[in-house]
Amino acid sequence: MKTNQSWGGRFAEGPKEAVAQYTDSQSYDRALYAQDIRASQAHARMLGRQGVISQNEARILVNGLDRVREEIEAGNFVWKPELEDVHMNIEARLTELVGDVGKKLHTGRSRNDQVGLTFRLFVADRLETWRQRAALLCSVLADKAAEHKTDILPGCTHLQPAQPVSLAHHLLAYAWMFRRDAMRLEDTLERVRISPLGAAALAGTTYPLDPLSVADEVGFAEIYGNSMDAVSDRDFVLEALFDGSTIMMHLSRLCEEIILWANPAFGFVRLSDGYSTGSSIMPQKKNPDVAELMRGKTGRVYGALTGLLTVMKGLPLAYNRDMQEDKEGFLDADRTVEASLRLMAGMLEELTFRTDRMREACKAGFLNATELADYLVGKGIPFREAHHITGQAVAMAEKAGKGLEDLTLGELQSLEPRIDDSVFAILEYAAAVSRRETPGGTGPRSVETQLEQLHQWLGQNLGEEN
Numbered sequence: 001m002k003t004n005q006s007w008g009g010r011f012a013e014g015p016k017e018a019v020a021q022y023t024d025s026q027s028y029d030r031a032l033y034a035q036d037i038r039a040s041q042a043h044a045r046m047l048g049r050q051g052v053i054s055q056n057e058a059r060i061l062v063n064g065l066d067r068v069r070e071e072i073e074a075g076n077f078v079w080k081p082e083l084e085d086v087h088m089n090i091e092a093r094l095t096e097l098v099g100d101v102g103k104k105l106h107t108g109r110s111r112n113d114q115v116g117l118t119f120r121l122f123v124a125d126r127l128e129t130w131r132q133r134a135a136l137l138c139s140v141l142a143d144k145a146a147e148h149k150t151d152i153l154p155g156c157t158h159l160q161p162a163q164p165v166s167l168a169h170h171l172l173a174y175a176w177m178f179r180r181d182a183m184r185l186e187d188t189l190e191r192v193r194i195s196p197l198g199a200a201a202l203a204g205t206t207y208p209l210d211p212l213s214v215a216d217e218v219g220f221a222e223i224y225g226n227s228m229d230a231v232s233d234r235d236f237v238l239e240a241l242f243d244g245s246t247i248m249m250h251l252s253r254l255c256e257e258i259i260l261w262a263n264p265a266f267g268f269v270r271l272s273d274g275y276s277t278g279s280s281i282m283p284q285k286k287n288p289d290v291a292e293l294m295r296g297k298t299g300r301v302y303g304a305l306t307g308l309l310t311v312m313k314g315l316p317l318a319y320n321r322d323m324q325e326d327k328e329g330f331l332d333a334d335r336t337v338e339a340s341l342r343l344m345a346g347m348l349e350e351l352t353f354r355t356d357r358m359r360e361a362c363k364a365g366f367l368n369a370t371e372l373a374d375y376l377v378g379k380g381i382p383f384r385e386a387h388h389i390t391g392q393a394v395a396m397a398e399k400a401g402k403g404l405e406d407l408t409l410g411e412l413q414s415l416e417p418r419i420d421d422s423v424f425a426i427l428e429y430a431a432a433v434s435r436r437e438t439p440g441g442t443g444p445r446s447v448e449t450q451l452e453q454l455h456q457w458l459g460q461n462l463g464e465e466n
Helices: 015-025 028-048 055-074 086-104 109-145 167-192 213-215 227-232 235-262 289-312 321-349 356-363 367-377 383-400 409-413 429-434 446-459
Strands: 152-157 160-166
Touching: 015 028, 015 367, 028 086, 028 109, 028 213, 028 321, 055 086, 109 167, 109 227, 109 235, 109 321, 109 383, 152 167, 152 356, 160 167, 160 429, 167 235, 227 383, 235 289, 235 321, 321 356, 367 383, 409 429, 429 446
Parallel strands: none
Antiparallel strands: 152 160
């Protein structure tokens, strides 16, 4: 094989065919073409402003890169594996189009800092898309919550019935999770948007460059303070993958509940036909395959994070070729995270809640036991004693096959004479929900406050009122 034109001057022959295939990255990093061209155009303009090349040469380079982008987007670009990556493929085609001036594009930079800036631009673009998707999903959950403020269902701990909550409150718990995810991404973007250009291979360059102007042109606020750090840092990818992993964890938890709720034993939701599948042998089945697959795909994103952590853990300064392994994992994670957020929003919009089944389920599991204990505390009984009396009431009701609310006043007074008939209003499930008005609680005013807070944030982050 011929030697690569970017580095082959001292080599009598090129790498073995198997080695070339093993080290090839253009088959996947071509996804970064737009960001590479954008960064290269900013670099060319800066070279012209600084007098490193002429202003006319800078214009030729910028216009030539526009032509390369048009070819790629039209599907006419010929990708050459022997050129290794997206960066050399674009530069080689540029030189074919504009002549020897194309060879001046790489002045003052190395592929080390070039790759770093290109990938940072790509990651920043994708994280902004994730952020918008997370905010949209938060909006869908808030809208669904607003439709179900008066519907109640069992709230669980240990997957066991604990206390009644409103369906709105349950859905808003997830809305807050995805709000945090969106905010986390916004915070991460501040650290992604730092330009390494000017670091060159590892030690900087002798050319009179203006790296900060390049950073400003591509929308970055800062440049790296240390050139060796600049070309060897992949923290920004790791942080992005952590954010993606957290998003998928939140999605997986929501999927788990949808899967459980869709089971007829719960019967809390009906999946739309568009987000479920059937069985090849059992005609009655309606399987929550989208939720199950999303739950399973969470492992792909975790794997990308763990894989890159493993790549980076033993690398000395500065750049090492191991870092080429940063892209495939992120590209796969990007596809998974973006599609999962989009599909979850669609699935929730078409989900039907069986609020009658939810309300009926509140009668199982003595969800109003805490209400009875609190009622007894209100009668002047110490909480630990009230807890014990309530436990006796639960045992009595369980033995009789009743709910606490079905016990007679006489039965309750046999346990504690201070109980009167006002207890029955306290034992109503809806009352149990409405009494919990502490900040963040399931009470109606608290839920309204949550909705107001989320709508205010969504209005700022989606560019419209929600």
